[in-house]
Amino acid sequence: MPVNILMTGATGFVGSALLRKICDVSNDNIIALSRRTIEDAPANVKVVISDDFSVPESDLPLLKDIDVVVHCGARAHQMHDDPNTCLEEYRRVNVFETMKLAKQAVDANVKRFIYISSIKVNGELTEKGREFSAEDTPEPVDPYGISKMEAERELQSLVAGTHMELVIIRPVLVYGPGVKANFLTLIRLINRRIPLPFARVRNKRSFIYLGNLVEFIKLCMVHPAAASNVFLISDGEDLSTPGLVSKISVALGRSTVLIPVPVRFMSFCAMVLGRSVITTRLFSSLQVDVSKNSRLLNWKPPYSVDQGIENTVKAFIENGRA
Structure with missing residues (x-):
């Protein structure tokens, strides 16, 4: 039986991949909230069009048939944001607009609300031998992570005592075809055979391939045991920065x-340059415990890290992004 889905962020990195996958493998019906039109959208x-993440008043009747809301939209983390001035803007988008949509969903008797949060709710790094877990006390550091934590808490308060089930997913860094920012920069540097100063880096970081994240979201849409839970999600194979460079190099040939x-020297130079x-992302560790996912949902990532990186690099080459 087709599932009726309302999705935000359908033109973004994660949302667009989720939209394509659902349309490819099912006849589910999707309402995509978007700030712009989606060219060649499938018939289902x-x-x-909405200026924020809420449903325009004229379209509210559409919510009455929705089974699940998947909220992928957000004000994404920006590397050069001033932490002293941008928190309120993050709150406006990631908290206030999220809650406006969630309240509409409760009023329309939507069965389940899936919130794509961030590992930044847990924190920025883990010490050696320790992994973040879904049960940890949140310790966000930057405005983006703070806004995501606040949205989680307000959503949990909203759904308490209501019929609507809440599922919170906190992905680690997501890579895949179309990836941007630091991951894309690293691929470009390796593709150009530029020597990299990472030989002494001894860290471990969790990553999540876009295809694995999409499949996990799809599972959380329907699995009964996902209700009222927080999940951290990764590929389940952590890599050091040199290890990541090695795998990308192999995929690129x-x-x-x-x-x-010396790592301390590079960290000092980075600090001087602002x-x-x-350097935190390149040199420190950030690992997550994903055992809860297999225990509750019998989850196993369908793609290995090698497959994920190969697919990412293949798309990089095909799109001529060198």
């Missing part, structure tokens, strides 16, 4: 030279 996708530059955020 109805695009509703390149040989990358790693230079043994780029400490980048």
